[in-house]
Amino acid sequence: MKPNQKNISFLRIIAFIFLVITSISILYPLLFMFINSLKTHQEYVNNPAGLPIKVTLDNFITAFRGKPFGLWFANSLFLTIAGALITELLAFPAAFAIAKLKIKGGKFLLGLTMPLMSVPPVAMLIPLFKLASTFNVTKSRGVVIFIYVGILLPMTIYLIHNFIVSIPDSLIESAHIDGCTNLDTLVKIILPLTFPALITSTLVNIVWIWNELLVSLVFLQDESLRTLVVGITLFKSRFTLDIPVIMAGLVIATIPMLLVYFFAQKQLIGGLIEGAIKG
Amino acid sequence: MLALGKKKNNLSRYFFVLPAYLIMAIVIIYPIIFVISNSFFTNKMGESVFVGIRNYRLAFKDPLFYIALKNNLILFLCVPLLSFLSLLTASLLHAKIWGWRIFQSIIFIPYVLATPVVGIVFSYLLQLNGVVNKTLEAINLQSLAKDWLGNPQLALFTIAGIIIWKQLGFGVVLFLARLMSVDNSLYEAATIDGAGAIQKFWFITIPQTKKIIEFHVIISLIDMLSWVFNYIFVMTGGGPGNKTYVLEFLIYKKAFGGGDMNIAMTYCVVILFIASFLITLYSLLLRKDD
Amino acid sequence: MKKRLVTLFLLGLVVLTAACQPKPKEKSQLTIWYWGEQEAPGYKNYMESMVKKYEEKNPDVKVNAVLQESDTMYTAFRTAEHAGAGPDIQYLWGGTQALEDVWLGNCTPLDDLIPAEVFADIPESSLKETNWDGKQWGIPAYQFAYGITYNKEDMKAIGVDPEIPFTTWDEFLDVSQKLKDNGKTPIGFGIKDGWLPAWIGIFFGQQNLDSVNDEIALMRGDKSFSDPKYNEWLYKLEELKDKGFINEDILSLDFYQGQQLLESNGASMTLHAQTYAASLEKSLGKDKIGFIKAPIFGTGKLADSIAVPSQVYVIPKSAKNKEEAAKFLIFLREKENMKALYDMANAMLPSKSFDSSWLSTEVDLTVANWLNKYENFCYQLYFAPMFEAEGLAPIIQKMFSEDLSPADASVELDEALKKTIEQNPEINEAFRKWNN
Structure with a gap:
């Protein structure tokens, strides 16, 4: 027994080291971004890897002065909130109807979500752009939100459905016997029970929309409509010399998602597992 | 009264699915039909002209297409590695290695970061005179210092590595959840039988998570096909010497970089074809499992 | 109940359409x-x-x-x-x-x-x-105008006339060698994003051509890049690379990053547009920044032409x-x-009616002088459609990333040209019509 135990603790040490190295490799690029956003350019050139000797916030000021970061931030925020909420508003009843209302073709509709998830957005761009232009709404946030909703619906329906399926049918039947309509059932019975799943899928969608590049790159060309992620991607070429300014821009774009993550880690991870595992 | 109410419900329940599926039809299904039908046309001074399979002939003749296809396949080959690393990390966390909760939180962080942010930061870190190489030189490992994104043999693998870096957390969380629901007595019994950690991983962990592995592999394959544009766009722009083109990037370049949009549509059809192949494969696997 | 359902649905629609509605135009x-x-x-x-x-x-x-x-x-x-x-x-x-x-x-x-x-x-x-x-x-x-921007102080340090450091190719090589011996990187380039190859072409590609028709014949596929008349500049580029005159991290830098090596003292020379060079002169001083024509190696009538x-x-x-x-x-x-x-x-x-008395920088005065003396020809203006993006850019990149030889690069350039002509027949028809 003894040699075996020794062996196991040895393995545990190896495992621990492996996890430490993985964590460092994940944290270092982030650290690199944060510390360099606080350096002067000269200091970056002399010492790109280490901590700043003298902390400066000038880079953030330069970033905000050079580009309408505040506006981009607001644009991203608007798209993210509107897109995520509307997706939820539409996906929730759909998932409920497929899971519990025994509608015709429900299985087919559910089966459709997986293939729809796999269609690459790049293939949708040209047709959607043409479609939008026939209605003369190419440069509108509304269209971009509409597209985001369309892209996110399959995954969202899939996740919520997997959650609702596990709710016992008897609950719904008794609600019906009590005279509840489907909508009542949805709001009064299912909503409270599904709340965690809704939160999770909302969080996943928030992260997705905030970080989306391709659709907003093509549709929101006006500088006044641009999102933060598109802004910083293009912004790079203008300040290529002043790397700390670029890093400051990246930090501005990253902080909101890190905040979401740290405050909602449990729901994000927990719900994701829940939805995927049951599927 | 009851019957009437039931009938009302009968109709109204379709309203629950209608808006969602209507939007999906417009945003996803309509473009598919459009792309397929337009791949047989070309644009002549603003007018659509039917050209049969000319676009396909030209598209399949273009060496760029084969580079892109090959690179997508190489990325596919990285998927098993991604799944394996995820599962391995998950089982280490499951074994409650000291500090596992903190490790779990850290490993998931890249999932919430924007790909362009990740791409830009890594572009700087991995420059020939960047921090990574400087560090390697400082610890006397000059021979490992490479032009990570500028070397044609290396660039795609560097990108693959960064994708793994970003996607690892998702897989880990997925597998960890499954492992937590595995009956612990299986592991205990194996311990009594004298099985080592590696045997347990091989004979218990992998079979027990088979379904999740399949799910993860298919999701990651789709990622490698349909969601890698951002990495390429930000980090290499397809270079050096076209060595990092993937299908998605090829479509973007052909469609929006000048030239013939309709040739881009033929590539869209190809990418849709591969995606549907993957999906069919997955549903066959699911059916077999059931 | 149905009412509530419909309201919910309408609400969703209203949100969507409200977001889509363009604002009423007044002006x-x-x-x-x-x-x-x-x-x-x-x-x-x-x-x-x-x-x-x-x-x-x-x-x-x-x-x-x-x-x-x-x-x-x-x-x-x-x-x-x-x-x-x-x-x-x-x-x-x-x-x-x-x-x-x-x-x-x-x-x-x-x-x-x-x-x-x-x-x-x-x-x-x-x-x-x-x-x-x-x-x-x-x-x-x-x-x-396109020109080479250089650091005058670096030129002084190696004992070269900081006003006219070189005119011929051999002088250019000589200056580069001295800069290198003095611990400087002679030329700062960034090729990662693919803008650079056409720029290099503008400086050197036309030097064996006699007129625009020579280039058009090439771009139509009537002539071949393998002809020394058309590819000598690729050999010159290879020479610069092999002698170590170009920054070694060229492949990991974007075009602008390569240019900015001059400002950050990472290189002594780079390629610039006149406009940017003039702004550098204003910010760094005319004692530091100089602007000069491409060194001449070619024998065509356009060898000493400038691109404006x-x-x-x-x-x-x-x-x-x-x-x-x-x-x-x-x-x-x-x-x-x-x-x-x-x-x-x-x-x-x-x-x-541009008034030359407005000119306020050395760079602009130099260019005004060139305009009086030399023919104006820009190599890039006569590229076949898509040739730069799908041919020139990746192939020149390969000369650096895969050590592609100029001879092989010429073959690939011919193939790329053939492909772009084939893929865009309608545009190419127009291209031919323009040049007739």
């Missing part, structure tokens, strides 16, 4: 998509002040000028135009890069919109760049407000606005 709108800040720092300020001035003069017009990014300017314009939703005025890079959009059917001829006397003020060579099929499609936004192309504005086919657009373009050519362009962005408007 006449003029949308301009422009570029230029990247190569002529100050251009954005200039454009904004022009917009303000124009709006003051025409209170019923609202001008919306949007600065585009290098990576997405063409993408944005072509997608928008493909969908019939383009701006009223679009900025394009000169030559075939602008005419490609003419051939795609994206532009309106300017002849009926802008009076002949306005065109009469523009030098013939500038107009020719976007004249096709007997019509004028573009109007110059500004012109600039102009960028252009076009009025897109889908423009809603073409007359107003034309009015704005004419307004930009008023004499005091011409001066504002020069003062704010170091950029010169191609115009016969």
Whole structure:
């Protein structure tokens, strides 16, 4: 027994080291971004890897002065909130109807979500752009939100459905016997029970929309409509010399998602597992 | 009264699915039909002209297409590695290695970061005179210092590595959840039988998570096909010497970089074809499992 | 109950449509998509002040000028135009890069919109760049010369005349060697994003050609890159690479990053547009920044030519407000606005009434001198459509990333040219027509 135990603790040490190295490799690029956003350019050139000797916030000021970061931030925020909420508003009843209302073709509709998830957005761009232009709404946030909703619906329906399926049918039947309509059932019975799943899928969608590049790159060309992620991607070429300014821009774009993550880690991870595992 | 109410419900329940599926039809299904039908046309001074399979002939003749296809396949080959690393990390966390909760939180962080942010930061870190190489030189490992994104043999693998870096957390969380629901007595019994950690991983962990592995592999394959544009766009722009083109990037370049949009549509059809192949494969696997 | 359901559904729709609804228009709108800040720092300020001035003069017009990014300017314009939703005025890079959009059917001829006397003020060579099929499609936004910017202090340190460090290729090699021996990186380049290859072509590609027809014959596929007349410059480039005169991290730097090595003292020479060089002279001093022609190795009549192309504005086919657009373009050519362009962005408007006494930098005076002495020819202006993106850029990249030999590169360039001609037959037809 003894040699075996020794062996196991040895393995545990190896495992621990492996996890430490993985964590460092994940944290270092982030650290690199944060510390360099606080350096002067000269200091970056002399010492790109280490901590700043003298902390400066000038880079953030330069970033905000050079580009309408505040506006981009607001644009991203608007798209993210509107897109995520509307997706939820539409996906929730759909998932409920497929899971519990025994509608015709429900299985087919559910089966459709997986293939729809796999269609690459790049293939949708040209047709959607043409479609939008026939209605003369190419440069509108509304269209971009509409597209985001369309892209996110399959995954969202899939996740919520997997959650609702596990709710016992008897609950719904008794609600019906009590005279509840489907909508009542949805709001009064299912909503409270599904709340965690809704939160999770909302969080996943928030992260997705905030970080989306391709659709907003093509549709929101006006500088006044641009999102933060598109802004910083293009912004790079203008300040290529002043790397700390670029890093400051990246930090501005990253902080909101890190905040979401740290405050909602449990729901994000927990719900994701829940939805995927049951599927 | 009851019957009437039931009938009302009968109709109204379709309203629950209608808006969602209507939007999906417009945003996803309509473009598919459009792309397929337009791949047989070309644009002549603003007018659509039917050209049969000319676009396909030209598209399949273009060496760029084969580079892109090959690179997508190489990325596919990285998927098993991604799944394996995820599962391995998950089982280490499951074994409650000291500090596992903190490790779990850290490993998931890249999932919430924007790909362009990740791409830009890594572009700087991995420059020939960047921090990574400087560090390697400082610890006397000059021979490992490479032009990570500028070397044609290396660039795609560097990108693959960064994708793994970003996607690892998702897989880990997925597998960890499954492992937590595995009956612990299986592991205990194996311990009594004298099985080592590696045997347990091989004979218990992998079979027990088979379904999740399949799910993860298919999701990651789709990622490698349909969601890698951002990495390429930000980090290499397809270079050096076209060595990092993937299908998605090829479509973007052909469609929006000048030239013939309709040739881009033929590539869209190809990418849709591969995606549907993957999906069919997955549903066959699911059916077999059931 | 059904009512509530319908309300819910309607609510969703309202949110969507409200977001889609364009705001009601009061004033006449003029949308301009422009570029230029990247190569002529100050251009954005200039454009904004022009917009303000124009709006003051025409209170019923609202001008919306949007600065585009290098990576997405063409993408944005072509997608928008493909969908019939383009701006009223679009900025394009000169030559075939602008005419490609003419051939795609994206532009309106300017002849009926802008009076002949306005065109009469523009030098013939500038107009020719976007004249096709007997019509004028573009109007110059500004012109600039291409040149090598160098660090005068580095030249002094190796005992070379800081005003004219070299004129011939051998002198150039000699200077580079001395710089290298002195611990400097002679040339700063960044090739990762693919802009550089065409720039190198502008400096060296034309040196064995006698006239524009030589290049057109090549671009039509009638001649081959394997002919030493057309590929000697590739050998010269290889020479620079093999002798270690180019920064070793060329492959991991973007074009601008390569240029900026000069400012950060990472290299002694780089390629620049006149506009940017002049702004460097202003910020770093004329004792530090010099601007010089490409060293000569070729034997063609164009060997000592200079490239002074102009960028252009076009009025897109889908423009809603073409007359107003034309009015704005004419307004930009008023004499005091011409001066504002020069003062704010170091950029010169191609115009016969441009006053050379305005010139305020050594760089601009040098270029004015070149313009009197040498022929103006820009190699990039006559590329076949898509040739740069799908041929030249990746193939020159390969010379650095895979040590592709100039001979093999020539073969690949021929193949790439054949492919672009085949894939865009309609555009190519137009290309041939233009050059006849």
